[in-house]
Amino acid sequence: MEELIKRILSFRDQRDWKQFHTPENLSKSIMIEAAELLENFQWDNNFDKEKVMEELADIMIYCVLMADSVNVDIIKIMEDKLRKNSEKYPIEKAKGNSRKYTEF
Amino acid sequence: MEELIKRILSFRDQRDWKQFHTPENLSKSIMIEAAELLENFQWDNNFDKEKVMEELADIMIYCVLMADSVNVDIIKIMEDKLRKNSEKYPIEKAKGNSRKYTEF
Amino acid sequence: MEELIKRILSFRDQRDWKQFHTPENLSKSIMIEAAELLENFQWDNNFDKEKVMEELADIMIYCVLMADSVNVDIIKIMEDKLRKNSEKYPIEKAKGNSRKYTEF
Amino acid sequence: MEELIKRILSFRDQRDWKQFHTPENLSKSIMIEAAELLENFQWDNNFDKEKVMEELADIMIYCVLMADSVNVDIIKIMEDKLRKNSEKYPIEKAKGNSRKYTEF
Numbered sequence: 444m445e446e447l448i449k450r451i452l453s454f455r456d457q458r459d460w461k462q463f464h465t466p467e468n469l470s471k472s473i474m475i476e477a478a479e480l481l482e483n484f485q486w487d488n489n490f491d492k493e494k495v496m497e498e499l500a501d502i503m504i505y506c507v508l509m510a511d512s513v514n515v516d517i518i519k520i521m522e523d524k525l526r527k528n529s530e531k532y533p534i535e536k537a538k539g540n541s542r543k544y545t546e547f
Numbered sequence: 548m549e550e551l552i553k554r555i556l557s558f559r560d561q562r563d564w565k566q567f568h569t570p571e572n573l574s575k576s577i578m579i580e581a582a583e584l585l586e587n588f589q590w591d592n593n594f595d596k597e598k599v600m601e602e603l604a605d606i607m608i609y610c611v612l613m614a615d616s617v618n619v620d621i622i623k624i625m626e627d628k629l630r631k632n633s634e635k636y637p638i639e640k641a642k643g644n645s646r647k648y649t650e651f
Numbered sequence: 652m653e654e655l656i657k658r659i660l661s662f663r664d665q666r667d668w669k670q671f672h673t674p675e676n677l678s679k680s681i682m683i684e685a686a687e688l689l690e691n692f693q694w695d696n697n698f699d700k701e702k703v704m705e706e707l708a709d710i711m712i713y714c715v716l717m718a719d720s721v722n723v724d725i726i727k728i729m730e731d732k733l734r735k736n737s738e739k740y741p742i743e744k745a746k747g748n749s750r751k752y753t754e755f
Numbered sequence: 756m757e758e759l760i761k762r763i764l765s766f767r768d769q770r771d772w773k774q775f776h777t778p779e780n781l782s783k784s785i786m787i788e789a790a791e792l793l794e795n796f797q798w799d800n801n802f803d804k805e806k807v808m809e810e811l812a813d814i815m816i817y818c819v820l821m822a823d824s825v826n827v828d829i830i831k832i833m834e835d836k837l838r839k840n841s842e843k844y845p846i847e848k849a850k851g852n853s854r855k856y857t858e859f
Binding site: 652655658659662665666667668670671673674675678679681682685686688689691692696698700703704705707708709710711712714715717718721723725726728729730731732733735736737740742745746747749 | 756759762763766769770771772774775777778779782783785786789790792793795796800802804807808809811812813814815816818819821822825827829830832833834835836837839840841844846849850851853
């Protein structure tokens, strides 16, 4: 992953795109790619795996760029959030139900 | 990253949530989290870094779950997409401009 | 507006599309169109008014279809919500600031 | 509808909110509300009609504000788009299928 992150940042820098990559613009970009992913499921579940893979990759790449733009370690924030989620969703309460923790 | 992916999948399985995690539902979930991220930039740029970190992590965690649900290697699809993007956005054409490759 | 709503529903029925127009699918569709609108503002504010008009219209048309699919009067729900918002955002507190009512 | 549009704009002006209502900010706001609507369908179809009505109304109210911010007549752009859609989706080709017109 670390190697890949370096390559993503280098891809950006070679094109001199950092100037466009404000946290706000990247947040919009993640949103736009997330909608393109959702488009594969708009009317039914017969999705094209190839397209899904590409859109999912686009979202992740923008997430890596976003993490860099706000200067956080993307692995670390995922670890932290997973720990928080474990507390918000204790196994005994969350098991087998999809309710939000505020509705337990 | 591999270690983290394992912990995310184990978090899901301990709660017996795989039954809810269809590709479609995860795609909606990514979208919903992406909007929560965007909410930090709705009216201005004075964002709360802590909140931004949490929402960004939520998106990434759902992306990891999505990759598992369609049975793809998340690192590999990012590498593949980065390669494609390098072809779609050759440095000499893309440098310093934010246009879509279809508008070169 | 009433005349227009009738024509939108008739457009749908002539194409036998009601079968696809579940509340869930329409909710995804609104989202997807909203992202296409946002794409006009992804990197800067030099938007193409023609495109913005079309995407905005698409969202509204899906909203009309959504209202029909859950069997509500779209004008009435807007009136009701405007009344609620007036209570949540009293003029003296809300004037000139963009904070959410939960943060007053 | 015209009466309602006036009340929406007056609601905004009494709070001196026009300064926040750039087309870009309203586009983000429509997106954020669209995601709140989608949240009602995140894991299943057992939605709360009351909440769906409120979120749908929020989207429509922001659309009215957006139309004002780019200075277009919201009824007229819907009529124009419906006409375009009728050409893109001729009844004989579109009847009973949910494919995009680009895939006919």
